[in-house]
Amino acid sequence: MTTVFKALSDPTRRKVLQLLRKRPMSAGEIAEHFQVSKPTMSAHFAVLREAGLIVSEKQGKSVVYELQLSVLEDAMLAFMQGFGWERGARSARARHSAKEAQTR
Amino acid sequence: MKRMIPPAIGFLLLTAVMLAVALAHRAGIVDATFAFRAIGTCVALMAIVTGNFLPKMRPLGATTGDIERVAGAERRAGWLLFLMGLGLAAIFLFVPVAAARWIAPIVALGGVGLIELDWIWTVWITRSASGEAARSQDGTSRERRRLAAGLLFGLAYVLVTASLKFLAEDTSRLRSLGAWSIVGFSIAYAVFLAVVDFRRRGWHS
Numbered sequence: 125m126t127t128v129f130k131a132l133s134d135p136t137r138r139k140v141l142q143l144l145r146k147r148p149m150s151a152g153e154i155a156e157h158f159q160v161s162k163p164t165m166s167a168h169f170a171v172l173r174e175a176g177l178i179v180s181e182k183q184g185k186s187v188v189y190e191l192q193l194s195v196l197e198d199a200m201l202a203f204m205q206g207f208g209w210e211r212g213a214r215s216a217r218a219r220h221s222a223k224e225a226q227t228r
Numbered sequence: 229m230k231r232m233i234p235p236a237i238g239f240l241l242l243t244a245v246m247l248a249v250a251l252a253h254r255a256g257i258v259d260a261t262f263a264f265r266a267i268g269t270c271v272a273l274m275a276i277v278t279g280n281f282l283p284k285m286r287p288l289g290a291t292t293g294d295i296e297r298v299a300g301a302e303r304r305a306g307w308l309l310f311l312m313g314l315g316l317a318a319i320f321l322f323v324p325v326a327a328a329r330w331i332a333p334i335v336a337l338g339g340v341g342l343i344e345l346d347w348i349w350t351v352w353i354t355r356s357a358s359g360e361a362a363r364s365q366d367g368t369s370r371e372r373r374r375l376a377a378g379l380l381f382g383l384a385y386v387l388v389t390a391s392l393k394f395l396a397e398d399t400s401r402l403r404s405l406g407a408w409s410i411v412g413f414s415i416a417y418a419v420f421l422a423v424v425d426f427r428r429r430g431w432h433s
Binding site: 145148176191193195198 | 282296306310
């Protein structure tokens with residue numbers, strides 16, 4: 125469950141899942157929608173795959189990703205998307221680093 | 229395939245609990261009301277477990293053609309089963325037994341019927357692409373679909389027989405209905421597997 129929360133807490137990964145709702149896509153097709161480096165994108169795919177939210181299949185030279193969400197994961201995705209989960213996580217991180225700075 | 233094990237284990241565990249409750253009731257350890265509510269709640273949990281994992285198992289399994297439509301039907305079925313399970317659990321836990329006896333079957337049979345109609349419609353309008361998709365599937369997808377089909381037929385069987393049992397007052401008629409439903413479901417399951425296999429090999433091979 126922790127891996128699923130971790131995977132869904134990132135807006136880029138959530139956007140990947142939204143894109144895959146329409147149809148399975150190759151890594152290149154997905155990467156076109158983002159302005160991030162290839163290794164970063166691969167890391168995002170790895171996190172999603174590890175959480176079991178997507179499956180990958182090698183088709184020729186490219187890797188095709190397909191969505192694999194359960195009902196609860198789908199609900200969690202909608203919830204996190206709707207409430208801007210990363211904003212909360214970001215402010216929590218900011219609070220945490222401010223606290224650390226104070227103690228130093 | 230590894231991720232499909234939890235729903236299968238959950239399904240078997242719930243079946244074991246249902247059997248244990250039925251045996252306990254027969255032995256006079258628990259009363260009829262408790263047995264009714266416990267078995268009903270187990271059926272509801274079966275629907276929740278199967279519904280939750282259904283979209284992950286991709287029972288209709290389109291990989292080419294109108295994927296969005298097919299995946300949408302699978303997602304709708306998952307949500308419908310999940311919500312139906314929650315509704316059934318609430319009925320079995322909180323509604324008086326006399327009322328639950330006729331409300332629960334309506335909800336269960338209605339839900340199964342809706343999913344069936346939606347899938348028939350989806351398979352019908354995507355029929356040319358789905359044959360191609362079925363042929364292009366790898367072994368893991370086929371195994372996943374087989375497991376999904378087994379779980380779905382198992383759940384449908386439990387829902388229909390439980391509904392018949394709750395609705396029918398006459399025990400002798402109930403026994404014959406039960407026997408006919410076993411025969412009907414076995415035939416339907418065999419036909420379903422044959423169609424899946426036929427589509428995989430292609431209609432002309």
